[in-house]
Amino acid sequence: MQTVIDLEQLVAAIGDAIIISDAKGSITLWNPAAERMFGFTQSEALGQSLDLIIPQRLRERHWDGYHKTMATGQTRYGHDVLRVPAVHKDGRAMSIAFTVALLHSPQHELTGIVAVIRDETSRFQEERNLRKRLAELEAQAGA
Template identity: 80%
Template sequence: MPAAIDFEQLADAIGDAIIISDAAGDITYWNPAATRMFGYTQNEALGKTLDLIIPERLRGRHWEGYHKTMATGQTRYGNDVLRVPAVDKDGRALSIAFTVALLHGAQGELTGIVAVVRDETARFQEERNLRKRVTELETRLQTQDQQS
Protein backbone atom coordinates (compact mmCIF):
# COMPACT_ATOMS: atom_id res chain seq x y z
CA MET A 1 0.00 0.00 0.00
CA PRO A 2 1.48 3.40 -1.00
CA ALA A 3 2.27 5.91 1.70
CA ALA A 4 -0.26 8.67 2.29
CA ILE A 5 0.52 11.89 0.47
CA ASP A 6 1.01 14.96 2.63
CA PHE A 7 -0.83 17.71 0.71
CA GLU A 8 0.97 20.57 2.49
CA GLN A 9 4.38 19.09 1.72
CA LEU A 10 3.44 18.51 -1.93
CA ALA A 11 1.91 21.96 -2.38
CA ASP A 12 4.89 23.66 -0.72
CA ALA A 13 7.41 21.79 -2.88
CA ILE A 14 5.72 22.03 -6.28
CA GLY A 15 6.92 24.68 -8.73
CA ASP A 16 3.46 25.63 -9.98
CA ALA A 17 1.18 27.96 -8.06
CA ILE A 18 -1.78 26.28 -6.37
CA ILE A 19 -4.64 28.63 -5.60
CA ILE A 20 -7.92 27.51 -4.08
CA SER A 21 -10.94 29.78 -3.97
CA ASP A 22 -14.32 29.17 -2.36
CA ALA A 23 -17.73 29.36 -4.02
CA ALA A 24 -17.74 33.16 -3.68
CA GLY A 25 -14.28 33.49 -5.26
CA ASP A 26 -12.38 34.28 -2.07
CA ILE A 27 -8.89 32.78 -1.85
CA THR A 28 -8.68 30.02 0.77
CA TYR A 29 -5.31 28.49 -0.16
CA TRP A 30 -2.14 30.08 -1.60
CA ASN A 31 1.06 28.06 -1.86
CA PRO A 32 4.68 29.35 -1.84
CA ALA A 33 4.89 29.16 -5.66
CA ALA A 34 1.89 31.53 -5.85
CA THR A 35 3.83 33.95 -3.65
CA ARG A 36 6.90 33.68 -5.91
CA MET A 37 4.78 34.13 -9.03
CA PHE A 38 2.46 36.94 -7.97
CA GLY A 39 4.37 38.63 -5.12
CA TYR A 40 1.60 38.44 -2.52
CA THR A 41 2.32 36.60 0.70
CA GLN A 42 -0.12 33.97 1.86
CA ASN A 43 -1.43 36.37 4.52
CA GLU A 44 -1.98 39.09 1.91
CA ALA A 45 -3.87 36.74 -0.43
CA LEU A 46 -6.04 34.67 1.90
CA GLY A 47 -9.59 36.00 2.15
CA LYS A 48 -9.14 38.31 -0.85
CA THR A 49 -10.82 37.73 -4.20
CA LEU A 50 -9.06 36.55 -7.33
CA ASP A 51 -9.14 40.18 -8.50
CA LEU A 52 -5.65 40.32 -6.94
CA ILE A 53 -4.23 38.67 -10.05
CA ILE A 54 -6.87 39.39 -12.72
CA PRO A 55 -6.29 42.44 -14.94
CA GLU A 56 -9.11 44.92 -14.40
CA ARG A 57 -10.29 44.75 -18.03
CA LEU A 58 -10.88 40.98 -17.71
CA ARG A 59 -12.61 40.84 -14.34
CA GLY A 60 -16.18 41.03 -15.67
CA ARG A 61 -15.65 38.09 -18.02
CA HIS A 62 -13.84 36.12 -15.34
CA TRP A 63 -16.58 36.52 -12.75
CA GLU A 64 -19.30 35.70 -15.28
CA GLY A 65 -17.57 32.39 -16.00
CA TYR A 66 -16.76 31.73 -12.35
CA HIS A 67 -20.35 32.19 -11.18
CA LYS A 68 -21.65 30.12 -14.10
CA THR A 69 -19.30 27.29 -13.07
CA MET A 70 -20.48 27.52 -9.47
CA ALA A 71 -24.12 27.43 -10.59
CA THR A 72 -23.78 24.56 -13.09
CA GLY A 73 -20.97 22.55 -11.50
CA GLN A 74 -19.28 22.34 -14.89
CA THR A 75 -16.09 23.79 -16.30
CA ARG A 76 -14.41 23.28 -19.63
CA TYR A 77 -11.00 24.05 -18.13
CA GLY A 78 -10.55 20.83 -16.18
CA ASN A 79 -8.65 19.21 -19.03
CA ASP A 80 -7.94 22.16 -21.30
CA VAL A 81 -5.15 24.54 -20.43
CA LEU A 82 -6.37 28.12 -20.23
CA ARG A 83 -3.86 30.81 -21.17
CA VAL A 84 -4.68 34.31 -19.96
CA PRO A 85 -3.05 37.56 -18.88
CA ALA A 86 -2.54 38.17 -15.16
CA VAL A 87 -0.90 40.81 -12.99
CA ASP A 88 1.43 40.57 -10.04
CA LYS A 89 1.54 42.67 -6.87
CA ASP A 90 3.61 45.36 -8.59
CA GLY A 91 1.17 45.58 -11.52
CA ARG A 92 3.55 43.77 -13.89
CA ALA A 93 1.79 41.91 -16.69
CA LEU A 94 2.18 38.12 -16.71
CA SER A 95 1.09 35.45 -19.13
CA ILE A 96 -0.18 32.43 -17.20
CA ALA A 97 -1.44 28.98 -18.12
CA PHE A 98 -3.61 26.95 -15.79
CA THR A 99 -6.06 24.11 -15.32
CA VAL A 100 -8.80 23.98 -12.73
CA ALA A 101 -10.57 21.30 -10.75
CA LEU A 102 -13.88 21.61 -8.96
CA LEU A 103 -13.93 20.87 -5.24
CA HIS A 104 -16.93 19.27 -3.53
CA GLY A 105 -18.06 18.98 0.07
CA ALA A 106 -19.16 15.86 1.95
CA GLN A 107 -22.68 16.01 0.48
CA GLY A 108 -21.37 16.54 -3.05
CA GLU A 109 -22.04 20.28 -3.11
CA LEU A 110 -19.63 22.47 -5.05
CA THR A 111 -17.43 24.30 -2.54
CA GLY A 112 -14.73 25.89 -4.66
CA ILE A 113 -12.14 25.66 -7.36
CA VAL A 114 -8.45 24.79 -7.31
CA ALA A 115 -6.24 26.23 -10.03
CA VAL A 116 -2.76 24.97 -10.85
CA VAL A 117 -0.97 27.91 -12.45
CA ARG A 118 2.28 28.23 -14.40
CA ASP A 119 3.98 31.48 -15.38
CA GLU A 120 4.54 31.37 -19.15
CA THR A 121 5.52 35.02 -19.59
CA ALA A 122 8.97 34.24 -21.01
CA ARG A 123 7.65 31.54 -23.36
CA PHE A 124 4.84 33.83 -24.53
CA GLN A 125 7.33 36.61 -25.28
CA GLU A 126 9.58 34.18 -27.20
CA GLU A 127 6.62 33.04 -29.31
CA ARG A 128 5.60 36.65 -29.96
CA ASN A 129 9.15 37.49 -31.08
CA LEU A 130 9.27 34.43 -33.35
CA ARG A 131 5.92 35.31 -34.95
CA LYS A 132 7.15 38.86 -35.53
CA ARG A 133 10.36 37.55 -37.11
CA VAL A 134 8.43 35.15 -39.38
CA THR A 135 6.19 38.02 -40.53
CA GLU A 136 9.25 40.17 -41.25
CA LEU A 137 10.88 37.38 -43.26
CA GLU A 138 7.68 36.67 -45.19
CA THR A 139 7.35 40.36 -46.05
CA ARG A 140 10.98 40.50 -47.17
CA LEU A 141 10.49 37.40 -49.31
CA GLN A 142 7.34 38.81 -50.93
CA THR A 143 9.16 42.07 -51.66
CA GLN A 144 12.03 40.15 -53.29
CA ASP A 145 9.57 38.10 -55.37
CA GLN A 146 7.83 41.26 -56.60
CA GLN A 147 11.15 42.83 -57.58
CA SER A 148 12.19 39.75 -59.62
Protein backbone atom coordinates in the same frame (compact mmCIF):
# COMPACT_ATOMS: atom_id res chain seq x y z
CA MET B 1 3.69 -1.03 0.56
CA GLN B 2 1.62 2.11 0.11
CA THR B 3 3.36 5.45 0.51
CA VAL B 4 1.57 8.02 2.65
CA ILE B 5 1.48 11.37 0.91
CA ASP B 6 1.55 14.52 2.99
CA LEU B 7 -0.70 16.77 0.88
CA GLU B 8 0.30 19.91 2.76
CA GLN B 9 3.96 19.19 2.05
CA LEU B 10 3.17 18.46 -1.61
CA VAL B 11 1.27 21.73 -2.09
CA ALA B 12 4.12 23.65 -0.45
CA ALA B 13 6.87 21.93 -2.44
CA ILE B 14 5.40 21.88 -5.93
CA GLY B 15 6.83 24.40 -8.42
CA ASP B 16 3.50 25.49 -9.88
CA ALA B 17 1.23 27.95 -8.14
CA ILE B 18 -1.77 26.31 -6.50
CA ILE B 19 -4.65 28.60 -5.65
CA ILE B 20 -7.99 27.52 -4.20
CA SER B 21 -10.95 29.86 -4.09
CA ASP B 22 -14.27 29.30 -2.36
CA ALA B 23 -17.73 29.50 -3.94
CA LYS B 24 -17.66 33.31 -3.70
CA GLY B 25 -14.20 33.63 -5.28
CA SER B 26 -12.23 34.36 -2.10
CA ILE B 27 -8.77 32.83 -1.92
CA THR B 28 -8.54 30.02 0.66
CA LEU B 29 -5.20 28.47 -0.35
CA TRP B 30 -2.12 30.24 -1.73
CA ASN B 31 1.02 28.12 -1.91
CA PRO B 32 4.66 29.34 -1.86
CA ALA B 33 4.89 29.09 -5.66
CA ALA B 34 1.92 31.49 -5.92
CA GLU B 35 3.84 33.87 -3.66
CA ARG B 36 6.90 33.71 -5.94
CA MET B 37 4.82 33.99 -9.11
CA PHE B 38 2.46 36.83 -8.21
CA GLY B 39 4.41 38.65 -5.47
CA PHE B 40 1.69 38.54 -2.80
CA THR B 41 2.46 36.74 0.44
CA GLN B 42 0.07 34.12 1.71
CA SER B 43 -1.20 36.50 4.39
CA GLU B 44 -1.84 39.20 1.77
CA ALA B 45 -3.73 36.80 -0.52
CA LEU B 46 -5.83 34.66 1.83
CA GLY B 47 -9.39 35.92 2.09
CA GLN B 48 -8.93 38.27 -0.87
CA SER B 49 -10.85 38.14 -4.13
CA LEU B 50 -9.26 36.56 -7.18
CA ASP B 51 -9.32 40.12 -8.57
CA LEU B 52 -5.89 40.28 -6.91
CA ILE B 53 -4.38 38.68 -10.04
CA ILE B 54 -7.05 39.30 -12.70
CA PRO B 55 -6.49 42.30 -14.99
CA GLN B 56 -9.25 44.90 -14.59
CA ARG B 57 -10.42 44.54 -18.22
CA LEU B 58 -11.05 40.80 -17.79
CA ARG B 59 -12.81 40.77 -14.43
CA GLU B 60 -16.40 40.95 -15.66
CA ARG B 61 -15.88 38.05 -18.07
CA HIS B 62 -14.07 36.03 -15.40
CA TRP B 63 -16.82 36.51 -12.81
CA ASP B 64 -19.60 35.73 -15.30
CA GLY B 65 -17.95 32.36 -15.94
CA TYR B 66 -17.09 31.77 -12.29
CA HIS B 67 -20.64 32.38 -11.05
CA LYS B 68 -22.09 30.25 -13.86
CA THR B 69 -19.77 27.40 -12.85
CA MET B 70 -20.81 27.72 -9.20
CA ALA B 71 -24.51 27.76 -10.16
CA THR B 72 -24.35 24.80 -12.55
CA GLY B 73 -21.56 22.74 -11.03
CA GLN B 74 -19.99 22.44 -14.46
CA THR B 75 -17.04 24.02 -16.21
CA ARG B 76 -16.02 23.90 -19.85
CA TYR B 77 -12.40 23.98 -18.77
CA GLY B 78 -12.05 20.84 -16.67
CA HIS B 79 -9.30 19.28 -18.78
CA ASP B 80 -8.12 22.17 -20.94
CA VAL B 81 -5.06 24.29 -20.33
CA LEU B 82 -6.18 27.90 -20.22
CA ARG B 83 -3.84 30.67 -21.28
CA VAL B 84 -4.77 34.14 -20.04
CA PRO B 85 -3.23 37.42 -18.91
CA ALA B 86 -2.70 38.01 -15.20
CA VAL B 87 -1.22 40.78 -13.12
CA HIS B 88 1.67 40.75 -10.63
CA LYS B 89 1.59 42.62 -7.32
CA ASP B 90 3.89 45.27 -8.81
CA GLY B 91 1.37 45.85 -11.63
CA ARG B 92 3.27 44.22 -14.47
CA ALA B 93 1.40 42.10 -16.96
CA MET B 94 1.93 38.35 -16.96
CA SER B 95 0.93 35.46 -19.21
CA ILE B 96 -0.18 32.37 -17.31
CA ALA B 97 -1.32 28.87 -18.23
CA PHE B 98 -3.46 26.85 -15.83
CA THR B 99 -5.86 24.01 -15.32
CA VAL B 100 -8.85 24.05 -12.98
CA ALA B 101 -10.77 21.45 -11.03
CA LEU B 102 -14.01 21.74 -9.10
CA LEU B 103 -13.96 20.94 -5.39
CA HIS B 104 -16.92 19.31 -3.62
CA SER B 105 -17.92 18.71 -0.02
CA PRO B 106 -18.56 15.18 1.27
CA GLN B 107 -22.25 15.96 0.56
CA HIS B 108 -21.28 16.59 -3.11
CA GLU B 109 -21.94 20.34 -2.90
CA LEU B 110 -19.64 22.52 -5.01
CA THR B 111 -17.40 24.39 -2.58
CA GLY B 112 -14.74 25.99 -4.75
CA ILE B 113 -12.21 25.75 -7.51
CA VAL B 114 -8.53 24.84 -7.51
CA ALA B 115 -6.21 26.24 -10.16
CA VAL B 116 -2.71 24.94 -10.89
CA ILE B 117 -0.85 27.78 -12.58
CA ARG B 118 2.41 28.20 -14.49
CA ASP B 119 4.00 31.52 -15.46
CA GLU B 120 4.52 31.52 -19.23
CA THR B 121 5.37 35.20 -19.64
CA SER B 122 8.88 34.53 -21.01
CA ARG B 123 7.72 31.79 -23.38
CA PHE B 124 4.82 33.94 -24.62
CA GLN B 125 7.19 36.86 -25.32
CA GLU B 126 9.65 34.57 -27.15
CA GLU B 127 6.85 33.21 -29.35
CA ARG B 128 5.64 36.73 -30.06
CA ASN B 129 9.15 37.82 -31.07
CA LEU B 130 9.54 34.76 -33.32
CA ARG B 131 6.19 35.44 -35.03
CA LYS B 132 7.21 39.07 -35.59
CA ARG B 133 10.57 38.02 -37.02
CA LEU B 134 8.93 35.43 -39.28
CA ALA B 135 6.51 38.04 -40.60
CA GLU B 136 9.45 40.38 -41.32
CA LEU B 137 11.35 37.65 -43.18
CA GLU B 138 8.27 36.65 -45.17
CA ALA B 139 7.72 40.29 -46.12
CA GLN B 140 11.35 40.59 -47.29
CA ALA B 141 11.12 37.35 -49.29
CA GLY B 142 7.91 38.51 -50.96
CA ALA B 143 9.31 41.95 -51.85
